[in-house]
Amino acid sequence: MALNDKTAVVTGAAMGIGKAMTEILLQNGAQVAILDVDKTAGERLTEELNKRYGAEKTLFLNCNVESEEQIKAAFQKTVETFGGIDILCNNAGILNESTWEKIVSINLMGVIRGTYLALEHMSKLSGGRGGVIVNTASMAGLGPLPSCPVYTATKSGVVGFTRAMAAASAVSGYGIRINVLCPGFVQTDLMSNMSARLGQFSHLADVTQQLIEKIGIINVSDVADCLLELVTDETKNGEALMLFRKGKQYVTFPSFSE
Numbered sequence: 001m002a003l004n005d006k007t008a009v010v011t012g013a014a015m016g017i018g019k020a021m022t023e024i025l026l027q028n029g030a031q032v033a034i035l036d037v038d039k040t041a042g043e044r045l046t047e048e049l050n051k052r053y054g055a056e057k058t059l060f061l062n063c064n065v066e067s068e069e070q071i072k073a074a075f076q077k078t079v080e081t082f083g084g085i086d087i088l089c090n091n092a093g094i095l096n097e098s099t100w101e102k103i104v105s106i107n108l109m110g111v112i113r114g115t116y117l118a119l120e121h122m123s124k125l126s127g128g129r130g131g132v133i134v135n136t137a138s139m140a141g142l143g144p145l146p147s148c149p150v151y152t153a154t155k156s157g158v159v160g161f162t163r164a165m166a167a168a169s170a171v172s173g174y175g176i177r178i179n180v181l182c183p184g185f186v187q188t189d190l191m192s193n194m195s196a197r198l199g200q201f202s203h204l205a206d207v208t209q210q211l212i213e214k215i216g217i218i219n220v221s222d223v224a225d226c227l228l229e230l231v232t233d234e235t236k237n238g239e240a241l242m243l244f245r246k247g248k249q250y251v252t253f254p255s256f257s258e
Protein backbone atom coordinates (compact mmCIF):
# COMPACT_ATOMS: atom_id res chain seq x y z
CA MET A 1 0.00 0.00 0.00
CA ALA A 2 1.56 3.31 -1.09
CA LEU A 3 1.03 6.12 1.41
CA ASN A 4 0.89 9.11 -0.91
CA ASP A 5 -2.24 11.09 -0.05
CA LYS A 6 -3.53 8.45 2.33
CA THR A 7 -5.01 9.72 5.59
CA ALA A 8 -3.77 8.35 8.90
CA VAL A 9 -5.02 8.87 12.45
CA VAL A 10 -2.53 8.28 15.29
CA THR A 11 -3.64 8.28 18.95
CA GLY A 12 -1.16 9.25 21.66
CA ALA A 13 0.72 11.02 18.89
CA ALA A 14 2.06 14.06 20.75
CA MET A 15 5.19 12.31 21.99
CA GLY A 16 7.12 9.07 22.21
CA ILE A 17 6.24 6.22 19.86
CA GLY A 18 3.14 7.99 18.48
CA LYS A 19 5.21 11.01 17.48
CA ALA A 20 7.69 8.77 15.62
CA MET A 21 4.78 6.99 13.90
CA THR A 22 3.37 10.35 12.80
CA GLU A 23 6.72 11.42 11.37
CA ILE A 24 7.31 8.24 9.35
CA LEU A 25 3.78 8.42 7.91
CA LEU A 26 4.34 12.07 6.91
CA GLN A 27 7.74 11.25 5.41
CA ASN A 28 6.04 8.65 3.24
CA GLY A 29 3.43 11.07 1.90
CA ALA A 30 0.43 10.51 4.19
CA GLN A 31 -1.53 13.25 5.92
CA VAL A 32 -1.90 12.68 9.64
CA ALA A 33 -4.47 13.55 12.29
CA ILE A 34 -2.60 13.79 15.58
CA LEU A 35 -4.88 12.78 18.46
CA ASP A 36 -3.72 13.31 22.03
CA VAL A 37 -5.06 14.21 25.46
CA ASP A 38 -2.08 16.56 25.97
CA LYS A 39 -3.11 19.75 24.15
CA THR A 40 0.09 21.68 24.81
CA ALA A 41 2.40 18.94 23.52
CA GLY A 42 0.08 18.16 20.59
CA GLU A 43 -0.14 21.79 19.44
CA ARG A 44 3.62 22.27 19.85
CA LEU A 45 4.35 19.18 17.73
CA THR A 46 1.83 20.16 15.06
CA GLU A 47 3.39 23.61 14.74
CA GLU A 48 6.81 21.98 14.30
CA LEU A 49 5.52 19.45 11.73
CA ASN A 50 3.63 22.14 9.79
CA LYS A 51 6.93 23.92 9.18
CA ARG A 52 8.56 20.73 7.94
CA TYR A 53 5.77 19.06 5.95
CA GLY A 54 3.25 21.85 5.20
CA ALA A 55 0.21 23.04 7.16
CA GLU A 56 -2.21 20.99 5.04
CA LYS A 57 -0.52 17.71 6.05
CA THR A 58 -1.29 17.61 9.80
CA LEU A 59 -4.26 18.28 12.03
CA PHE A 60 -4.13 18.26 15.83
CA LEU A 61 -7.23 17.06 17.63
CA ASN A 62 -7.41 17.13 21.40
CA CYS A 63 -8.85 13.70 22.22
CA ASN A 64 -8.95 11.39 25.21
CA VAL A 65 -9.34 7.77 24.07
CA GLU A 66 -11.35 7.11 27.23
CA SER A 67 -14.18 9.11 25.65
CA GLU A 68 -16.27 7.58 22.86
CA GLU A 69 -17.70 11.04 22.16
CA GLN A 70 -14.27 12.65 21.73
CA ILE A 71 -13.01 9.87 19.46
CA LYS A 72 -16.17 10.08 17.37
CA ALA A 73 -15.77 13.88 17.00
CA ALA A 74 -12.07 13.54 16.14
CA PHE A 75 -12.74 10.96 13.42
CA GLN A 76 -15.55 13.10 12.00
CA LYS A 77 -13.25 16.15 11.87
CA THR A 78 -10.53 14.05 10.20
CA VAL A 79 -12.96 12.89 7.52
CA GLU A 80 -14.24 16.45 6.95
CA THR A 81 -10.67 17.77 6.63
CA PHE A 82 -8.95 15.01 4.67
CA GLY A 83 -11.87 13.19 3.00
CA GLY A 84 -11.66 9.81 4.75
CA ILE A 85 -9.53 7.55 6.94
CA ASP A 86 -7.19 4.91 5.48
CA ILE A 87 -4.88 4.14 8.41
CA LEU A 88 -5.56 4.05 12.15
CA CYS A 89 -2.80 3.62 14.73
CA ASN A 90 -4.36 2.86 18.14
CA ASN A 91 -1.22 3.76 20.06
CA ALA A 92 -2.23 5.78 23.18
CA GLY A 93 -1.26 3.98 26.35
CA ILE A 94 -0.14 4.51 29.94
CA LEU A 95 1.69 2.57 32.64
CA ASN A 96 0.49 3.11 36.20
CA GLU A 97 -0.37 -0.01 38.17
CA SER A 98 -1.91 2.13 40.99
CA THR A 99 -4.75 3.31 38.77
CA TRP A 100 -5.45 -0.06 37.26
CA GLU A 101 -8.98 0.65 36.02
CA LYS A 102 -7.64 3.64 34.10
CA ILE A 103 -4.97 1.49 32.40
CA VAL A 104 -7.68 -0.91 31.26
CA SER A 105 -9.84 1.99 30.04
CA ILE A 106 -7.00 3.57 28.02
CA ASN A 107 -4.80 0.65 26.91
CA LEU A 108 -7.46 -1.93 26.11
CA MET A 109 -10.84 -0.22 25.94
CA GLY A 110 -9.29 2.74 24.07
CA VAL A 111 -8.12 0.36 21.34
CA ILE A 112 -11.56 -1.27 21.12
CA ARG A 113 -13.35 2.12 21.08
CA GLY A 114 -11.03 3.44 18.40
CA THR A 115 -11.36 0.34 16.23
CA TYR A 116 -15.16 0.12 16.39
CA LEU A 117 -15.63 3.84 15.68
CA ALA A 118 -13.11 3.76 12.83
CA LEU A 119 -14.93 0.86 11.17
CA GLU A 120 -17.86 3.23 10.57
CA HIS A 121 -15.58 5.33 8.33
CA MET A 122 -13.15 2.72 7.01
CA SER A 123 -15.14 -0.47 6.43
CA LYS A 124 -16.17 -1.18 2.85
CA LEU A 125 -19.44 -2.47 4.31
CA SER A 126 -20.31 1.04 5.50
CA GLY A 127 -19.10 2.96 2.43
CA GLY A 128 -15.45 3.35 3.48
CA ARG A 129 -12.36 2.72 1.36
CA GLY A 130 -10.94 -0.06 3.55
CA GLY A 131 -7.39 0.33 4.85
CA VAL A 132 -5.25 -0.80 7.75
CA ILE A 133 -5.35 -0.61 11.55
CA VAL A 134 -2.21 -1.10 13.63
CA ASN A 135 -2.54 -1.43 17.41
CA THR A 136 0.35 -0.86 19.79
CA ALA A 137 0.58 -3.68 22.33
CA SER A 138 3.93 -4.70 23.87
CA MET A 139 6.17 -7.71 24.41
CA ALA A 140 4.29 -7.78 27.72
CA GLY A 141 1.27 -8.84 25.66
CA LEU A 142 3.14 -12.00 24.66
CA GLY A 143 4.76 -12.95 27.97
CA PRO A 144 4.15 -11.65 31.50
CA LEU A 145 5.93 -8.69 33.03
CA PRO A 146 5.68 -9.58 36.76
CA SER A 147 5.99 -5.96 37.92
CA CYS A 148 2.96 -4.89 35.82
CA PRO A 149 0.13 -7.44 35.94
CA VAL A 150 -2.61 -5.08 34.77
CA TYR A 151 -0.45 -3.52 32.05
CA THR A 152 0.36 -7.10 30.94
CA ALA A 153 -3.35 -7.96 30.92
CA THR A 154 -4.23 -4.96 28.75
CA LYS A 155 -1.50 -5.72 26.24
CA SER A 156 -2.48 -9.43 26.07
CA GLY A 157 -6.01 -8.17 25.47
CA VAL A 158 -4.85 -5.93 22.61
CA VAL A 159 -3.06 -8.88 20.97
CA GLY A 160 -6.16 -11.10 21.27
CA PHE A 161 -8.54 -8.36 20.13
CA THR A 162 -6.37 -7.57 17.10
CA ARG A 163 -6.14 -11.19 15.98
CA ALA A 164 -9.87 -11.82 16.41
CA MET A 165 -10.78 -8.56 14.62
CA ALA A 166 -8.39 -9.35 11.76
CA ALA A 167 -10.13 -12.69 11.26
CA ALA A 168 -13.57 -11.03 11.56
CA SER A 169 -12.55 -8.43 8.97
CA ALA A 170 -11.30 -11.04 6.51
CA VAL A 171 -14.43 -13.17 6.83
CA SER A 172 -16.86 -10.22 6.78
CA GLY A 173 -15.25 -8.26 3.93
CA TYR A 174 -14.44 -5.00 5.76
CA GLY A 175 -11.43 -4.52 3.47
CA ILE A 176 -9.33 -3.64 6.51
CA ARG A 177 -6.13 -5.36 7.61
CA ILE A 178 -5.52 -5.31 11.37
CA ASN A 179 -2.10 -5.96 12.92
CA VAL A 180 -0.37 -5.46 16.26
CA LEU A 181 3.05 -4.18 17.27
CA CYS A 182 4.75 -5.79 20.28
CA PRO A 183 7.83 -3.74 21.17
CA GLY A 184 10.16 -4.51 24.05
CA PHE A 185 11.48 -1.59 26.11
CA VAL A 186 11.51 1.69 24.16
CA GLN A 187 13.23 4.91 25.22
CA THR A 188 10.26 7.21 26.01
CA ASP A 189 8.73 9.07 28.97
CA LEU A 190 6.75 5.92 29.82
CA MET A 191 10.02 4.36 31.03
CA SER A 192 10.71 7.18 33.53
CA ASN A 193 9.94 7.07 37.30
CA MET A 194 9.49 3.34 37.00
CA SER A 195 9.08 2.54 40.73
CA ALA A 196 6.21 5.00 41.09
CA ARG A 197 4.46 3.55 38.04
CA LEU A 198 4.61 0.02 39.46
CA GLY A 199 2.42 0.86 42.52
CA GLN A 200 2.13 -2.16 44.86
CA PHE A 201 4.75 -3.96 42.70
CA SER A 202 7.44 -1.28 43.12
CA HIS A 203 9.52 -3.87 45.01
CA LEU A 204 9.93 -5.63 41.63
CA ALA A 205 11.59 -2.61 39.99
CA ASP A 206 15.01 -4.28 40.27
CA VAL A 207 13.76 -7.43 38.53
CA THR A 208 12.41 -5.26 35.71
CA GLN A 209 15.70 -3.38 35.53
CA GLN A 210 17.51 -6.70 35.12
CA LEU A 211 15.16 -7.63 32.26
CA ILE A 212 15.79 -4.23 30.64
CA GLU A 213 19.54 -4.87 30.84
CA LYS A 214 19.04 -8.38 29.44
CA ILE A 215 16.89 -7.52 26.40
CA GLY A 216 17.97 -3.89 25.90
CA ILE A 217 16.18 -0.67 25.01
CA ILE A 218 15.28 0.36 21.47
CA ASN A 219 14.48 3.75 19.91
CA VAL A 220 11.11 5.06 18.78
CA SER A 221 12.37 5.06 15.18
CA ASP A 222 12.77 1.25 15.33
CA VAL A 223 9.08 0.96 16.23
CA ALA A 224 8.11 3.43 13.49
CA ASP A 225 9.98 1.32 10.89
CA CYS A 226 7.95 -1.72 11.95
CA LEU A 227 4.73 0.29 11.76
CA LEU A 228 5.57 1.22 8.18
CA GLU A 229 6.10 -2.45 7.33
CA LEU A 230 2.71 -3.46 8.79
CA VAL A 231 0.96 -0.59 7.02
CA THR A 232 2.51 -1.06 3.58
CA ASP A 233 2.80 -4.86 3.30
CA GLU A 234 -0.60 -5.88 2.00
CA THR A 235 0.01 -9.56 2.84
CA LYS A 236 -0.05 -8.83 6.57
CA ASN A 237 -3.33 -9.32 8.43
CA GLY A 238 -3.69 -10.60 12.01
CA GLU A 239 0.07 -10.46 12.51
CA ALA A 240 1.88 -9.63 15.75
CA LEU A 241 5.30 -8.10 15.07
CA MET A 242 7.63 -8.32 18.06
CA LEU A 243 10.74 -6.16 18.19
CA PHE A 244 13.51 -5.66 20.65
CA ARG A 245 17.25 -5.02 20.50
CA LYS A 246 17.97 -8.47 19.04
CA GLY A 247 15.72 -7.74 16.04
CA LYS A 248 12.16 -8.13 14.83
CA GLN A 249 10.11 -11.27 14.41
CA TYR A 250 6.56 -12.19 13.41
CA VAL A 251 5.08 -14.18 16.31
CA THR A 252 3.93 -17.74 15.70
CA PHE A 253 0.91 -18.65 17.83
CA PRO A 254 -0.38 -22.17 18.53
CA SER A 255 -3.03 -23.34 16.07
CA PHE A 256 -6.11 -25.19 17.29
CA SER A 257 -7.89 -25.48 13.97
CA GLU A 258 -6.68 -28.98 12.99
Ligand SMILES: NC(=O)C1=CN([C@@H]2O[C@H](COP(=O)(O)OP(=O)(O)OC[C@H]3O[C@@H](n4cnc5c(N)ncnc54)[C@H](O)[C@@H]3O)[C@@H](O)[C@H]2O)C=CC1
Residues within 6 Å of the ligand: 011, 012, 013, 014, 015, 016, 017, 018, 035, 036, 037, 038, 041, 063, 064, 065, 066, 091, 092, 093, 094, 106, 107, 136, 137, 138, 139, 182, 183, 184, 185, 186, 187, 188, 189, 190, 191
Ligand atom coordinates in the same frame (compact mmCIF):
# COMPACT_ATOMS: atom_id res chain seq x y z
N1 LIG B 1 7.95 2.84 26.05
C1 LIG B 1 7.94 1.51 26.04
O1 LIG B 1 8.87 0.85 26.54
C2 LIG B 1 6.83 0.77 25.37
C3 LIG B 1 5.60 1.36 25.09
N2 LIG B 1 4.62 0.61 24.51
C4 LIG B 1 3.32 1.19 24.21
O2 LIG B 1 3.48 2.20 23.25
C5 LIG B 1 2.43 3.16 23.37
C6 LIG B 1 3.02 4.55 23.41
O3 LIG B 1 3.82 4.63 24.58
P1 LIG B 1 5.06 5.63 24.73
O4 LIG B 1 5.25 6.40 23.50
O5 LIG B 1 6.16 4.85 25.28
O6 LIG B 1 4.49 6.55 25.89
P2 LIG B 1 4.61 8.13 26.12
O7 LIG B 1 4.17 8.31 27.53
O8 LIG B 1 5.91 8.62 25.69
O9 LIG B 1 3.51 8.72 25.13
C7 LIG B 1 2.17 8.40 25.27
C8 LIG B 1 1.31 9.44 24.58
O10 LIG B 1 -0.05 9.03 24.74
C9 LIG B 1 -0.81 10.13 25.21
N3 LIG B 1 -1.95 9.65 25.97
C10 LIG B 1 -1.94 9.09 27.22
N4 LIG B 1 -3.20 8.83 27.61
C11 LIG B 1 -4.01 9.19 26.59
C12 LIG B 1 -5.41 9.17 26.41
N5 LIG B 1 -6.22 8.76 27.38
N6 LIG B 1 -5.92 9.62 25.25
C13 LIG B 1 -5.09 10.09 24.28
N7 LIG B 1 -3.78 10.17 24.41
C14 LIG B 1 -3.23 9.72 25.56
C15 LIG B 1 0.16 10.95 26.04
O11 LIG B 1 -0.29 12.28 26.22
C16 LIG B 1 1.43 10.83 25.22
O12 LIG B 1 1.48 11.81 24.22
C17 LIG B 1 1.65 2.75 24.62
O13 LIG B 1 0.52 2.02 24.24
C18 LIG B 1 2.64 1.87 25.37
O14 LIG B 1 2.00 0.97 26.21
C19 LIG B 1 4.80 -0.69 24.14
C20 LIG B 1 5.98 -1.31 24.41
C21 LIG B 1 7.08 -0.64 25.04
Ligand SMILES: CCCCCC(=O)CC\C=C/C=C/C=C/[C@@H](O)[C@@H](O)CCCC(=O)O
Residues within 6 Å of the ligand: 095, 137, 138, 139, 140, 142, 143, 144, 145, 146, 147, 148, 183, 184, 185, 186, 190, 191, 194, 207, 208, 211
Ligand atom coordinates in the same frame (compact mmCIF):
# COMPACT_ATOMS: atom_id res chain seq x y z
C1 LIG C 1 8.12 -1.54 33.43
C2 LIG C 1 8.31 -0.85 32.12
C3 LIG C 1 7.31 -1.30 31.12
C4 LIG C 1 7.63 -0.70 29.80
C5 LIG C 1 6.54 -0.89 28.81
C6 LIG C 1 6.60 -2.08 27.96
O1 LIG C 1 5.60 -2.39 27.35
C7 LIG C 1 7.85 -2.83 27.79
C8 LIG C 1 7.66 -4.31 27.78
C9 LIG C 1 8.95 -4.94 27.46
C10 LIG C 1 9.30 -6.21 27.60
C11 LIG C 1 8.48 -7.25 28.16
C12 LIG C 1 8.98 -8.47 28.27
C13 LIG C 1 8.26 -9.59 28.85
C14 LIG C 1 8.91 -10.73 29.08
C15 LIG C 1 8.22 -11.92 29.68
O2 LIG C 1 7.78 -12.73 28.62
C16 LIG C 1 9.05 -12.79 30.58
O3 LIG C 1 9.85 -13.65 29.80
C17 LIG C 1 9.94 -12.07 31.52
C18 LIG C 1 10.12 -12.85 32.80
C19 LIG C 1 11.13 -12.23 33.73
C20 LIG C 1 12.55 -12.62 33.41
O4 LIG C 1 12.81 -13.52 32.60
O5 LIG C 1 13.44 -12.04 34.04
